[in-house]
Amino acid sequence: MKAFFAGICLLFSAFVSCQQKGGDFKSISTDEFAILIADPEIQRLDVRTVAEYSEEHIPGSINVNVLDEQFAAIADSTLQRDKPVALYCRSGKRSKKAADILSRKGYTVYELDKGFNGWKEAGKETEK
Secondary structure: OHHHHHHHHHHHHHHHHOOOOOOOOEEEOHHHHHHHHOOOOOEEEEOOOHHHHHHOEOOOOEEOOOOOOOHHHHHHHHOOOOOOEEEEOOOOHHHHHHHHHHHHOOOOEEEEOOHHHHHHHOOOOOEO
């Protein structure tokens, strides 16, 4: 019960600290990301290439390649603007770019700081 309460507190503090104007997003640790995506209202977004996503990804995530010229338009047609987005790439570089784009469009965005590599190193669940 304590762990659940701590998770809720962490989630609440993350939401409060991210209520910022466009262009702002929060980079979070692997453990914070895991707590955040436990909430079914959080949209999970993998911004790597289709090939990378096909090899392995975080369960429940959808794939929109940030390197695609139409990334913003595809994301807009795929995501719900009124629900937070938790996104990641391989190492954290592309996800910061995607987080900046989406936050400027009005999304509340959380970015996995060390990317999918950090997620796997932490022994978190993946799927193929």
